[in-house]
Amino acid sequence: MSTSPTPPQPTDDSSSDARARRALADAVREIEHHVASAGWDAPVRVFALVRTQAALEAEPGLAGQLDAQVLAAARADDQHLTSVEQEGLPSADDLEHLLGGLTWPPTVHGAAVTVERVVLPPGAEEDLPTDPEAALAALLSHPQRQDVRLAVGVLRDGPSWCAVRTRAHDSDDAVGQGPDLVPGLVEAVRATLA
Structure with missing residues (x-):
């Protein structure tokens, strides 16, 4: 008995979930591009993600602050997101403590963060000194180090998207x-939405 392969099932790119994933990817790309335009050696930046249609309904005056293309996209898709950079973040010793101290009201549909890090190729970390100050000095002077900018966004209802840019290929x-x-x-940002 021979069987023919099952034909691929059609996908519904217009479903609410697919549009939400696409809107999140677009928002994270836009955030990363915006942060990149300011150059390197930047602090951590945090953004609330709100569905643009819902924000316009709650605050009609917002329409005057948005570009005509953004308004058109928002009117065409109820999943369209607007990012709102958060200023005056609480002081924290590190990113984990900063994110651990954030919570969002229900009107915020997602969150995004950008952060720069230094990474080494696999195995290179094994040669770093155990003393934290010496390890930092060795990391910063390592010939194979790569500076990267990470942009991570997560929606309250599940999807996530990441963008990674290296200084070497900027x-x-x-x-x-x-x-x-x-x-x-991704999980640390997701925890701020719980």
């Missing part, structure tokens, strides 16, 4: 993207 067409490129940071 161009918009060289930004890596995907839903789970930085799983630890």
